[in-house]
Amino acid sequence: xxxxxxxxxxxxxxxxxxxxxxxxxxxxxxxxxxxxxxxxxxxxxxxxxxxxxxxxxxxxxxxxxxxxxxxxxxxxxxxxxxxxxxxxxxxxxxxxxxxxxxxxxxxxxxxxxxxxxxxxxxxxxxxxxxxxxxxxxxxxxxxxxxxxxxxxxxxxxxxxxxxxxxxxxxxxxxxxxxxxxxxxxxxxxxxxxxxxxxxxxxxxxxxxxxxxxxxxxxxxxxxxxxxxxxxxxxxxxxxxxxxxxxxxxxxxxxxxxxxxxxxxxxxxxxxxxxxxxxxxxxxxxxxxxxxxxxxxxxxxxxxxxxxxxxxxxxxxxxxxxxxxxxxxxxxxxxxxxxxxxxxxxxxxxxxxxxxxxxxxxxxxxxxxxxxxxxxxxxxxxxxxxxxxxxxxxxxxxxxxxxxxxxxxxxxxxxxxxxxxxxxxxxxxxxxxxxxxxxxxxxxxxxxxxxxxxxxxxxxxxxxxxxx
Ligand SMILES: O=c1ccn([C@@H]2O[C@H](COP(=O)(O)OP(=O)(O)O[C@H]3O[C@H](CO)[C@@H](O)[C@H](O)[C@H]3O)[C@@H](O)[C@H]2O)c(=O)[nH]1
Numbered sequence: 001x002x003x004x005x006x007x008x009x010x011x012x013x014x015x016x017x018x019x020x021x022x023x024x025x026x027x028x029x030x031x032x033x034x035x036x037x038x039x040x041x042x043x044x045x046x047x048x049x050x051x052x053x054x055x056x057x058x059x060x061x062x063x064x065x066x067x068x069x070x071x072x073x074x075x076x077x078x079x080x081x082x083x084x085x086x087x088x089x090x091x092x093x094x095x096x097x098x099x100x101x102x103x104x105x106x107x108x109x110x111x112x113x114x115x116x117x118x119x120x121x122x123x124x125x126x127x128x129x130x131x132x133x134x135x136x137x138x139x140x141x142x143x144x145x146x147x148x149x150x151x152x153x154x155x156x157x158x159x160x161x162x163x164x165x166x167x168x169x170x171x172x173x174x175x176x177x178x179x180x181x182x183x184x185x186x187x188x189x190x191x192x193x194x195x196x197x198x199x200x201x202x203x204x205x206x207x208x209x210x211x212x213x214x215x216x217x218x219x220x221x222x223x224x225x226x227x228x229x230x231x232x233x234x235x236x237x238x239x240x241x242x243x244x245x246x247x248x249x250x251x252x253x254x255x256x257x258x259x260x261x262x263x264x265x266x267x268x269x270x271x272x273x274x275x276x277x278x279x280x281x282x283x284x285x286x287x288x289x290x291x292x293x294x295x296x297x298x299x300x301x302x303x304x305x306x307x308x309x310x311x312x313x314x315x316x317x318x319x320x321x322x323x324x325x326x327x328x329x330x331x332x333x334x335x336x337x338x339x340x341x342x343x344x345x346x347x348x349x350x351x352x353x354x355x356x357x358x359x360x361x362x363x364x365x366x367x368x369x370x371x372x373x374x375x376x377x378x379x380x381x382x383x384x385x386x387x388x389x390x391x392x393x394x395x396x397x398x399x400x401x402x403x404x405x406x407x408x409x410x411x412x413x414x415x416x417x418x419x420x421x422x423x424x425x426x427x428x429x430x431x432x433x434x435x436x437x438x439x440x441x442x443x444x445x446x447x448x449x450x451x452x453x454x455x456x457x458x459x460x461x462x463x464x465x466x467x
Contacts, residue, residue, distance in 0.1 A: 009039070009103055009461075009464055010038050010039065010103075010106055010107065010457075010460040010461050010463075010464045011038070011039040011040075011041070011097075011101065011103040011104060011105045011106055011107070012030070012033055012038055012039070012040045012041070012105070012106075012107045012108075012109050012129075012460070013040075013041050013042075013043065013093075013094065013097070013105045013107070013108050013109065013126075014026050014029070014030045014040060014041070014042040014043070014109040014110075015042075015043055015045075015086070015090075015108070015109070015110045015111065015114065015117060016042065016044065016111050017111045017113050017114065017133075018044050018045050018046035018048075018049075018066065018260070019260070019287065019288065020259070020260050020261065020286075020287035021133065021286060021287055021288070021359050021360070021361050022111050022113070022133050023044060023256070023257075023258055023260070024240070024256040024257075024361055025131065025133050025215045025238075025240040025361060026042065026109075026111060026131060026133070027042060027056070027059070027256050027257040027258065028240035028241060028242060028256060029109070029131060029213070029215075029237060029240050029453075030042050030059045030109075031056065031057055031058075031059055031242075031253065031257075032237070032240070032443075032453050033109075033453065033456070033457060034057060034058040034059050035057075035058075036453060036454060036457035037457065037461075038457050038460065038461075039058075039101065039103050040058070040059045040060070041059070041060040041061075041062060041097055041101075041105070042059055042060070042061055042062070042258075043062045043063075043064060043093065044061070044062070044063050044064070044258055045063075045064045045066040045082065045085065045086060045089075046063065046064075046065075046066055046260065047065045047066060047067060048260040049063045049258050049259070049260060050258065050259050050260070050262065056255075056257040056258075057252060057253070059257070060101075061257065061258055062093070062097075063258070064085075064089060064093075066082065066085055067081075074191070075191065075194060075195060075198070076194050079198065083114075083116060086114070086117070086120075087116070087120055090117075090120055090124075091120075091123075091124060094124055094126075105124075105126060106126055106127060106460065106463065106464055106467075107121075107126055107127040107128075107129060107460055108120065108121040108124070108126045108127070108128055108129070109129045109130075109131060110128070110129070110130055110131070111130075111131055111133060112130045112131060112132040112133070112202040112212075113133075113198070113199070113201075113202060115130070115201055115202055115203075115204045115205050115206075118130070118205050118208060118209055127210045127211070127460065127463065128208075128209050128210050128211075129209065129210055129211035129212075129213065129456070130202075130206075130209045130211070130212050130213065131213045131214075131215065132202065132212065132213065132214045132215065132234075133215050133360060133361075134215075134360045134381045135216055135221060135224075135360055135363075135381065135384065135385060135388070136214050136216045136221040136224040136225050136228060136234075136236070137166075137167050137221060137224045137384055137388060138176055138360075138381040138384050138385070139202075139214065139224070139228060140164055140166055140167055140224050140227060140228060141161055141164065141167075141175060141176055141179060141384065142176070142179075142199050142200050142202060142203060143203050143206070143228060143231065144160070144161055144164060145157070145161065145179060145182075145196075145200050146200045146203040146204075146206075147203075148160065149200070154182045154183035155183045157182070158172055158175070158179070158180075158182065158183055161175055161179060162174070162175065164227075165227065166223040166224045166226070166227035166228075167223070167224060168387070168388075168391065168392055170384070170387060171387075173383060174383050174384055174386075174387040175383065175384060176199070176380060176381050176382075176383065176384055177192070177379040177380055177382070177383060178192050178193075178195045178196040178199055178379075178380065179196065180383075181193075182196060195380075199380075206231075206232060207231075207232050211235065211456060212232065212233070212234045212235065213234075213235050213236075213237045213452070213456075214228075214234055214235070214236050214237070214238070215236075215237065215238040215239065215240045215360065215364070216236045216238045216239075216364075217236050217238050217239060217438070217439060217442035217443070217447075217448060217449050218236055218442065218448040218449075219438045219441075219442065219448070220238075220367070220393070220435070220438065220439070220442075221236075235452040235455075235456070236442075236448065236449055236452065237449045237452050237453050238364060238442070238443075238449055239364040239365075239367070239368045239439050239442070239443065239449075240364070241343065241361075241364060241365055241368050242254050242255060242256060242343065243443070245343050245346075245347055245365075245368060245369060246368060246439065246440045246443055246444075247440060247444065254343070254344075256343075259339075260287070261287065261315070261338075261339040262338075262339065263337075263339050263340070263341065264316075264337055264338040264339060265337055265339075265340065265341070266335065266336075266337050267335075268311060268335060268337050268340055268341075268345070269341070269344065269345075269348070271311070271335050272311065272345065272348045272350045272351070273348075273350070275309050275350040276350060277349045277350055278349070278350065278351075278352035278420075279308065279309050279350055279352055280308065280309040280310065280311055280348075280350045280351045280352060281303065281306065281308045281309070281310045281311075281351075281352065281353050281354075281355055281374075281416055281420070282310075282311050282340075282345050282346065282351050282353070282354045282355070282371075283299070283303065283310060283311070283312040283313065283354075283355040283356075284312075284313040284340065284342065284354075284355075284356060284357075284362065285313070285356070285357040285376075285378065286356075286357050286359040286361075286362055287315075287359075288359075289357045289359075289378040289379070290317070290318065291318070291321065291378070292321070293321045294406055295406055295407065296314075296318070296321040296322055296323070297322075297323045298406060298407060298408050298409045298411075298412060299312075299355075299407070299409075299412055300322060300323050300326050300330075300409075301323075301409035301412075302407075302408070302409035302410070302411070302412020302413045302416070303330075303334065303412065303416070304330065304333075304334075304409075305409055305410075305412075305413040306412070306413045306416040306417060306420075307333070308333070308352070308416060308420060309333050309334070309350075310330075310333065310334045310335075311334070311335050311336075311337070311340070311345065311351075312334060312335070312336050312337075313336075313337055313338070313339060313340050313342075314336050314337075314338065315338055315339065316338050319336075319338070322336075342362070342365065343365060343369070346365055346366060346369045346371050347369050351371060352372070352419075352420050353371065353372045353373065353374060353396075353416065353419045353420055354366045354371045354372070354373050354374070354396075355373070355374040355376060355412075355415075355416070356373055356374070356375060356376065357376060357377060357378045357382055358373075358375050358376070358377045358382040358383075358385040358386045358389060359381075359382060359385075360381060360385060363385045363388075363389065364439075366395070366396075366432075367393070367395060367432070367435045367436065367439055368435075368436060368439040368440070369436060370429075370432040370433050370435070370436035371432065372395055372396050372419045372425070372428045372429055372432050373389050373395055373396030373397075373419070374396060374397060374398075374399065374412075374415045374416055374419055375389045375390055375396050375397065375398040375399065376398075376399045376407060377398075386398045393431065393435055394427070394428065394431045395428055395431050395432045395435060396419060396428060397415050397418050397419055397424070397428075398415075399411050399412065399415050
């Protein structure tokens, strides 16, 4: 049998966490696997997925109705109900897909936040592969928490974590937010400690999974990757962004695919077209972060003070927090949309910098497109990403909050000016271009990430051939 034919008979079932920052890299990885000749079906458990997507390129998209997380349940209750629903539904779904496609599923590719899916893979006799959607630096931190939590008291552990051998020295405030508070016993932190258990739980069966993939690339996080790889084999496959934005070749690989948000673009691309090269600050805090009203106002006035053009994504749920009349009074310089085509925006020549919450996808997207950043981390892995943006890769500056935890309008203005103007801005732009090239090299044919994807596809095909 021809190699391509064998590979197309291998069938991967991919299960992301049903949040935009997790669906996007899983979808892109699925597309890359399909481009290597594998058959891939992605299943999204969410009632919020915009229903028009059934197939993207050669990836089949299946949606299963499941209540969305927002506000309805505590995260712990949500996790339990989600796990129960997925483990109940999956065997049924695998049987259905085996029948309907004529290509039995032989691999379960799951988000590392759902480690219990390895048990399901085993029960169904499938290869189990886990995709880590955050940086390898953050994975290093959580892995070490997992290994040391029971052996070292929390305050000592925090110091150890800030001096991990594979990472640059960190302040406590550079650690992921769920880790920063681990020495506190206060009642109000209890949701955070549940979330800490959840993220550290990614490593519960780290050694048992057949494959571990990370959405990063070797040159970006070389020491962190090598160190984690010394604990067990891990494969960087990133940056997982649609290939068009890296090599400008495939017009039909421009979109991630399934979205939980309705785009409300308000002429956003035309608006960008009308602005001068490098003159626009793009502002977005991803799909989850919710800022306080006071903070929203400081950003608003800071943008206004910077005197730059700005395109600001304010999700529908956040809109009411904007200062009154801000939208109307800013119409000359600013445009607000409830959701943007972020990659298209970042690739637009008029965008000069990205004020970001430093979600890992946004960080990789800006790096891959060479867009300098103003890093304004909110929670979870974002502080560690912000540290790398400002001090390791030197592709942006990081805002400082005041004693009340607020980033003032003066600070917002100052950081934007630092990136958009002057000598530091020039250096940041030069570094950004360097990382953009390295990102492209990693996923180009024969690059380090591409090789790892090819190896996986070939190994699945080999196993299929043996059975
Ligand atoms: O208007 C918008 C805003 C965002 N996006 C896309 O949505 C994704 C957002 O992902 P990310 O930047 O990672 O942010 P979150 O949605 O906040 O992602 C969650 O998941 C990530 C991966 O685990 C973590 O790194 C983040 O901290 C966590 O908040 C990106 O691909 C963006 O391109 C759009 O397309 N349009």
